[in-house]
Amino acid sequence: MIKTRPVNDTRGDNSALKVVGDLKQDILTGYFKPGEKLKMPRLKERYQVGVSPLREALSQLLIEQLVVVENQRGFKVHPVSREEMRDIYATRAEIEALCIGLAVERGDDEWEAGILAAAHTMHKFGDMVDKDPQEWERRHQAFHTAIAQGCNSPTLLQVRRSLYEKASRYRNLWLKKNMANSNVFDANQKEHQQLIDALLAGDGEQARELIRQHLLSPSRALEKTSGLEELAD
Amino acid sequence: MIKTRPVNDTRGDNSALKVVGDLKQDILTGYFKPGEKLKMPRLKERYQVGVSPLREALSQLLIEQLVVVENQRGFKVHPVSREEMRDIYATRAEIEALCIGLAVERGDDEWEAGILAAAHTMHKFGDMVDKDPQEWERRHQAFHTAIAQGCNSPTLLQVRRSLYEKASRYRNLWLKKNMANSNVFDANQKEHQQLIDALLAGDGEQARELIRQHLLSPSRALEKTSGLEELAD
């Protein structure tokens, strides 16, 4: 029996690594607003660590472009903008299409099984009445990740994950807007089925086009809303 | 008149940011070998700063996957492996093809001019007798960057740069092996001309295929060499 360890088990890690996860979550979920100044006293209080681990954590989020720094003026949450949203979503769509194209070429039976399993998990959730957006998003992402895994390239998957996280702040807005709207979820379900069909048929070109449209729809929806202004730029 | 500032001007930056550049250089050029332990006393001595800025710098290189960390055992240079080299180069080829495909769709006259300018700068260097590999690589990269710029996507270009840096350690091996071999440089020159022709003709598909082959050739060459073993894994 292989001993696995939960993804959020941070026992052997140092303080910085522990705080990276929490801080990232707080930024992605919007607890810290875009553009907001991240003052050390507040962070020390919230995460119960000194400045050294905090600065290490912030240095990591700096490279992931979730925070920005200005000398002698500390750290801020990376601001949001329509332009950035467009660019991130467009890039994500291309990267995801790339993953899928390679996956169709390289994917094996185990890959296909993983997709069907994840699809089932998603489908079950669709029946629920109390749609917790976070849990829905978890399963939704698990489904797409199962597909992308088929590309079998750690480097590419790393790029993919990074873009997914960058997009999270915008996606959370979209989720708030649409969690009541069950049409959206039904349409999603349909698109997923089309995607699965194309994948199992080995039609890479079709799958690539489907995923592009699928990934861009939240972006298109957000273009029209005024939700972005709320998040000070 | 706009006041520009040289890329390596680090006056307003904090110590960590200054040391990031130097440390990265030292890792990419192989001054610190893959897998080598990065001990604080040595780093303090070399970069003339305390542990705090050092740990911040290392935290950034951690996300860029140039170093790895183990709790209570400090930082190490990220090890190299044939597998990683293959994956990085393959991913880079796909990303570069993606950039170029978009660039052909979106590029304007200024873009084309930039390519020709960079090509000229490269060509001039080809005539020189004393081929400094570093300078050659600078111009080579400037040429490819000029092309990729046409995609007009900061996010995608960021991904591209990150992969370029990850590949640097392997590329430096290749450069050492081939700096005497002028056949290689001539072949390169030819491939560049083909690429330019395809780009100016607007043939995206052709350009994408050319760039894939172009980027993969160092990887293929390195597959055969024994150079990797020198770098302890």
Add this chain to the structure above:
DNA sequence: TTAATTTAAAATGTCGACATTATTGCATTG
């Protein structure tokens, strides 16, 4: 000699302290 154990040395990760720099609030002036 090899293996195990103890001891000593060195390195890591974190905090508090301090100098420097930014920001805020208040008074002064035009």
Add this chain to the structure above:
DNA sequence: CAATGCAATAATGTCGACATTTTAAATTAA
């Protein structure tokens, strides 16, 4: 009243110190 200048308040970035842990060396035992 607006704008400017000044003081006091707060925050940043860096270092040295310290407890903890790892690594290396020395010693002992088999």
